[in-house]
Amino acid sequence: MRQRKVKNEEEKLSKHNQYLINKPQRYKGKWHQLFNNNNSIYAEFGCGKGQFILTMAELYPNNNYIAFEGRGSVILRALEKAAQKGFNNVVFVKEYINDSREYFEESELSGIYLNFSDPWPKLRHAKRRLTHSRYLKGYQTVLKKDGCIEFKTDNDDLFEFALDEFKSHGMKLLEISRDLHNTELEAKNVTTEYEDKFRTEGKKINYCKVQTAPVQL
Numbered sequence: 001m002r003q004r005k006v007k008n009e010e011e012k013l014s015k016h017n018q019y020l021i022n023k024p025q026r027y028k029g030k031w032h033q034l035f036n037n038n039n040s041i042y043a044e045f046g047c048g049k050g051q052f053i054l055t056m057a058e059l060y061p062n063n064n065y066i067a068f069e070g071r072g073s074v075i076l077r078a079l080e081k082a083a084q085k086g087f088n089n090v091v092f093v094k095e096y097i098n099d100s101r102e103y104f105e106e107s108e109l110s111g112i113y114l115n116f117s118d119p120w121p122k123l124r125h126a127k128r129r130l131t132h133s134r135y136l137k138g139y140q141t142v143l144k145k146d147g148c149i150e151f152k153t154d155n156d157d158l159f160e161f162a163l164d165e166f167k168s169h170g171m172k173l174l175e176i177s178r179d180l181h182n183t184e185l186e187a188k189n190v191t192t193e194y195e196d197k198f199r200t201e202g203k204k205i206n207y208c209k210v211q212t213a214p215v216q217l
């Protein structure tokens with residue numbers, strides 16, 4: 001999905017200070033203070049226009065959500081929707097995540113969502129995939145012992161790559177489907193913008209949920 005350039009993007013973003021977290025690293029280990037409660041915290045990396053995370057925030061008001069998205073014009077749409085709804089359990093970070101340990105303390109997260117992550121099909125770009133080993137080490141540290149990663153993609157090669165990476169990190173496969181919308185898992189599924197588009201095109205959606213094993217320090 002191509003995103004048009006937004007005029008006065010910075011100015012428009014600056015109107016959403018309640019939801020857009022400036023210098024997010026300062027909240028490392030302190031996200032509960034920001035939300036002003038001790039509820040579980042979940043993160044999405046690459047949230048796009050926020051359909052998934054905002055629906056989760058609405059469905060599960062007793063959870064906190066932090067969504068990362070690198071593109072300003074895209075996250076702006078998520079911020080506008082959050083402000084309209086007036087949620088108090090979701091915030092956004094306009095950054096391309098590199099190492100989740102920059103933002104989160106050990107065991108600070110209860111779950112991580114990776115939805116339709118950019119596939120980076122060329123082998124020489126494999127390290128940029130959000131399910132590459134170099135990211136997984138960070139996820140294992142910032143997730144609680146029983147924390148989970150949920151991953152969805154239309155891209156079969158990326159899915160197989162992710163499964164291999166999860167396995168090689170000792171993660172436990174809890175749920176898997178190579179056609180999510182034709183299984184009973186569909187009942188609890190919350191869709192994303194990309195997912196809705198792919199579903200309309202008749203594409204099968206891959207899904208898995210893995211439980212992280214603690215990283216060996």
Ligand SMILES: C[S@@+](CC[C@H](N)C(=O)[O-])C[C@H]1O[C@@H](n2cnc3c(N)ncnc32)[C@H](O)[C@@H]1O
Pocket residue numbers: 045046047048049068069070071074095096097098115116117118192193194195
């Ligand atoms: C293919 S889109 C999917 C968007 C949304 N998750 C969905 O399913 O509709 C992937 C998004 O991830 C963002 N992205 C890619 N790498 C990222 C990173 N390292 N940190 C944060 N966002 C990232 C891109 O800017 C893009 O908006």
